[in-house]
Amino acid sequence: xxxxxxxxxxxxxxxxxxxRSIDPETNATFLIIRVMERGTSQEVRTTWSYxxxxxxxxxLLNAPYLSPKTIAFxxxxxxxxxxxxxAHKRANHWTQQ
Numbered sequence: 001x002x003x004x005x006x007x008x009x010x011x012x013x014x015x016x017x018x019x020r021s022i023d024p025e026t027n028a029t030f031l032i033i034r035v036m037e038r039g040t041s042q043e044v045r046t047t048w049s050y051x052x053x054x055x056x057x058x059x060l061l062n063a064p065y066l067s068p069k070t071i072a073f074x075x076x077x078x079x080x081x082x083x084x085x086x087a088h089k090r091a092n093h094w095t096q097q
Contacts, residue, residue: 005050006024008043009039010043013035014034024050028051029063032056033060033066035047036056036074037070057074060074060085062086063085064086
């Protein structure tokens with residue numbers, strides 16, 4: 001586990017789990033989604049630097065749930081349409097029934 005990376009993330013992001021039990025590689029999807037949804041701008045930059053743009057993009061595109069705000073921000077960041085995100089499709093599916 002990369003303790004230096006994890007030490008840069010606030011425990012308030014992981015209010016419901018033991019932060020010491022999170023492995024940045026094993027739990028990468030969980031960690032990326034959680035930081036992109038709830039982290040500060042500095043924590044987002046730190047996570048971006050650790051994982052790289054390609055891994056962040058792939059994780060967010062395939063995330064089962066993201067807030068509309070997070071989808072809008074990263075759609076803009078990556079130059080994509082909101083519809084490219086799996087979470088956007090799921091949200092629209094639930095609201096259209």
